[in-house]
Amino acid sequence: MDDRFGIDNIKRFLADNPAGCDYLTGLANRRGLYSFCEELGDGAKLTAMYIDIDNFKRINDIYGHSRGDEFLVKVSEYIGKYVPGFVARIGGDEFVVLMDGDMDREEVAHIADELIKNMAGIQMRQDILSLVSMSIGIAMDQVYNGTPDDILSHCDSAMYTSKDGGKGTFTFYNEQDKTLSLARNIERNMKQGLADREFEVLFQPKVNMVTSEIVGAEALSRWIHGTDIYFPDTYIPVFERNGFISKLDMYIFEEACRLKSGWRDTIFGNLVISVNLSRAHIYEKDLPDRLCAIADRYGIPYEELELEVTESIFVKDSNELIAMTEKLQSRGFLVSIDDFGSGFSALNLLKDLKVDTVKLAKEFLGKSSNTMRGRQVIRSIISMCRDLKINVVTEGVENREQVDFLIGCSCQVAQGYYYSRPLENDDFIRYASKHKSNILGAYHFDLSSPDLASEDGSIRMIYSGDRVIFKEGIFKGSRSVSFPGGEIERNLLELEPRAISNDSFTIAFWLYPEELATWASAIYVKFETGFASFSPLAWEGHASYRIRDSREVNGWYDTTTCYLDKGLWWHVVMTYNSYTEMARIYINGDPIAQSENVPTNRFVKRIMIGGDVFQPSIKARICELMIYNDPKDFDFIRDLYESYVNNPEFVGGKQRHLI
Numbered sequence: 335m336d337d338r339f340g341i342d343n344i345k346r347f348l349a350d351n352p353a354g355c356d357y358l359t360g361l362a363n364r365r366g367l368y369s370f371c372e373e374l375g376d377g378a379k380l381t382a383m384y385i386d387i388d389n390f391k392r393i394n395d396i397y398g399h400s401r402g403d404e405f406l407v408k409v410s411e412y413i414g415k416y417v418p419g420f421v422a423r424i425g426g427d428e429f430v431v432l433m434d435g436d437m438d439r440e441e442v443a444h445i446a447d448e449l450i451k452n453m454a455g456i457q458m459r460q461d462i463l464s465l466v467s468m469s470i471g472i473a474m475d476q477v478y479n480g481t482p483d484d485i486l487s488h489c490d491s492a493m494y495t496s497k498d499g500g501k502g503t504f505t506f507y508n509e510q511d512k513t514l515s516l517a518r519n520i521e522r523n524m525k526q527g528l529a530d531r532e533f534e535v536l537f538q539p540k541v542n543m544v545t546s547e548i549v550g551a552e553a554l555s556r557w558i559h560g561t562d563i564y565f566p567d568t569y570i571p572v573f574e575r576n577g578f579i580s581k582l583d584m585y586i587f588e589e590a591c592r593l594k595s596g597w598r599d600t601i602f603g604n605l606v607i608s609v610n611l612s613r614a615h616i617y618e619k620d621l622p623d624r625l626c627a628i629a630d631r632y633g634i635p636y637e638e639l640e641l642e643v644t645e646s647i648f649v650k651d652s653n654e655l656i657a658m659t660e661k662l663q664s665r666g667f668l669v670s671i672d673d674f675g676s677g678f679s680a681l682n683l684l685k686d687l688k689v690d691t692v693k694l695a696k697e698f699l700g701k702s703s704n705t706m707r708g709r710q711v712i713r714s715i716i717s718m719c720r721d722l723k724i725n726v727v728t729e730g731v732e733n734r735e736q737v738d739f740l741i742g743c744s745c746q747v748a749q750g751y752y753y754s755r756p757l758e759n760d761d762f763i764r765y766a767s768k769h770k771s772n773i774l775g776a777y778h779f780d781l782s783s784p785d786l787a788s789e790d791g792s793i794r795m796i797y798s799g800d801r802v803i804f805k806e807g808i809f810k811g812s813r814s815v816s817f818p819g820g821e822i823e824r825n826l827l828e829l830e831p832r833a834i835s836n837d838s839f840t841i842a843f844w845l846y847p848e849e850l851a852t853w854a855s856a857i858y859v860k861f862e863t864g865f866a867s868f869s870p871l872a873w874e875g876h877a878s879y880r881i882r883d884s885r886e887v888n889g890w891y892d893t894t895t896c897y898l899d900k901g902l903w904w905h906v907v908m909t910y911n912s913y914t915e916m917a918r919i920y921i922n923g924d925p926i927a928q929s930e931n932v933p934t935n936r937f938v939k940r941i942m943i944g945g946d947v948f949q950p951s952i953k954a955r956i957c958e959l960m961i962y963n964d965p966k967d968f969d970f971i972r973d974l975y976e977s978y979v980n981n982p983e984f985v986g987g988k989q990r991h992l993i
């Protein structure tokens with residue numbers, strides 16, 4: 335037994351080194367630790383243990399600093415009692431123990447185990463003790479070589495392995511040699527790597543699942559070092575520990591701005607790009623200024639840049655984070671919570687923290703979406719975010735079932751392999767060009783006056799009948815076209831076919847059925863390859879959105895909706911998305927039904943309102959017809975509906991909500 339680690343020698347050492355003593359606990363401080371090692375001399379063999387108190391900050395937060403200090407004193411005594419060696423407090427809640435280098439592994443493991451298990455024996459209130467635990471890292475067979483830095487970094491990284499493994503555990507350094515040598519390699523090469531521009535930015539699209547349109551992208555880093563590609567999982571944790579992450583994040587932010595500035599003249603030039611922000615930044619007062627300076631250099635508006643901060647930061651440094659978030663937002667940047675639901679969700683924080691977006695963690699979707707309860711939780715979180723006007727993006731969407739489930743929960747934006755992996759700039763440009771719609775025609779026909787053209791005057795309508803009859807519309811004093819019924823292709827309006835010039839479309843209108851006749855169409859679009867129509871009365875009294883593909887004998891696709899009473903105004907919206915081959919119908923702002931695998935019809939030949947080419951014409955009133963050349967999403971359609979019913983002039987009568 336090396337008596338330099340004995341109690342008498344340690345007492346003597348502390349008495350000789352007052353500057354090496356910690357004022358609070360009477361243990362050695364960091365300086366004392368260095369002096370003690372120096373006394374041991376080069377070549378001394380040591381066993382080192384790194385002890386970190388998990389969640390110590392919560393004691394301070396909940397019970398105040400004097401209780402926190404009291405706890406640290408008690409814990410110091412406790413550690414001193416259990417371990418046969420030199421103990422130093424080298425940070426707020428971090429302790430290092432140096433012991434005889436000849437101890438065997440069993441013995442050390444036993445000590446660590448006892449330390450973790452017996453914390454309840456500390457003389458403190460149990461409610462305080464129940465908050466905390468210990469994570470321990472142990473390095474055996476260490477040799478002092480003039481500085482304890484290597485030894486400390488070994489047991490420190492073993493301690494982090496314990497923390498990652500779920501806290502309240504201990505880990506031996508040699509058990510994680512492999513990851514460590516990689517980590518050392520990474521540390522050795524990181525500075526040069528950054529200087530040599532070895533870090534590359536990939537972009538992963540964020541996609542609106544309803545319209546299939548790209549609505550944003552996340553910048554993710556890769557490290558191309560010689561012939562190796564390192565993924566973020568290997569280097570980000572290392573950089574977070576040694577502080578290099580700040581440099582990397584700024585570099586990635588700048589690279590993302592630089593690449594984005596190259597998209598300026600494309601149709602996705604204004605796409606919002608998000609960049610990850612590590613916790614290291616939130617204490618940097620000048621961060622907003624630095625980000626602005628970079629964005630300015632590349633001429634990127636701040637509104638097109640979003641910063642993703644992970645949920646775990648919110649739990650630990652919530653006040654700082656709220657302050658930083660407000661500062662960033664006041665400049666115009668967007669802020670999102672990343673990996674929401676992966677750890678201790680700080681649901682509470684959503685009260686104080688007005689983030690723009692919440693990103694649901696992929697782990698969450700994976701495990702939880704398999705059970706009823708899990709699904710209910712996801713659904714409720716999405717619904718809560720919508721109430722708070724926070725956007726929701728779900729990460730890690732990999733298959734069609736997840737898409738359907740999320741759409742069913744009214745989450746519209748996804749980021750995941752189902753749509754695309756992270757892409758290099760060139761591939762991203764190809765993807766975005768394909769999935770960003772051009773400025774597509776939208777036409778508004780109020781149908782209230784003899785001039786039946788679209789509001790912008792560009793599209794006209796012709797009436798095939800004696801004369802158009804107008805009756806009351808949905809607004810005070812407004813009018814609607816009243817279709818009197820009649821033979822096939824009589825008493826209906828015919829619209830210039832170029833009003834629909836895209837494979838995907840949205841048709842919205844107000845309908846007041848006056849008499850219900852089976853299969854009479856309110857709207858009928860004839861394509862070269864089939865048709866799409868809406869009949870207020872079809873299957874067993876229910877309304878139907880029907881698409882016919884005449885290229886196939888059995889090509890009938892019906893989306894049956896609810897029952898529409900006559901003598902009431904209904905807001906009807908039909909959408910078709912040629913990318914997902916999905917037809918959807920909405921009544922009074924709510925998505926009512928959808929059909930999958932509906933083939934895309936091409937080339938509109940005729941558009942009729944009030945009848946079709948097969949059936950007698952309809953008896954109904956129609957007004958406020960909107961035609962869009964893209965498949966609008968839930969939010970858009972609900973907002974459209976609400977813009978009518980919240981209009982003080984709205985007299986559309988009783989509104990029945992269907993969901």
Ligand code: C2E
Pocket residue numbers: 538553554555565566567570579582583586610611612642672673696729730731732749750751752756
């Ligand atoms: P993250 O911010 O949660 O980024 C999303 C990660 O999920 C990415 O991993 C992405 O490739 C992956 N992912 C996307 N879709 C799917 C899917 O459908 N299935 C599965 N299984 N995974 C999917 P990646 O690129 O390996 O990045 C890992 C993490 O590293 C990121 O997680 C982010 O937290 C961090 N990171 C990456 N680059 C940076 C950076 O420049 N700075 C900082 N601070 N962190 C970064």
Ligand code: CA
Pocket residue numbers: 552610642672
């Ligand atoms: Ca992220």
Ligand code: CA
Pocket residue numbers: 672673693695729
């Ligand atoms: Ca994430």
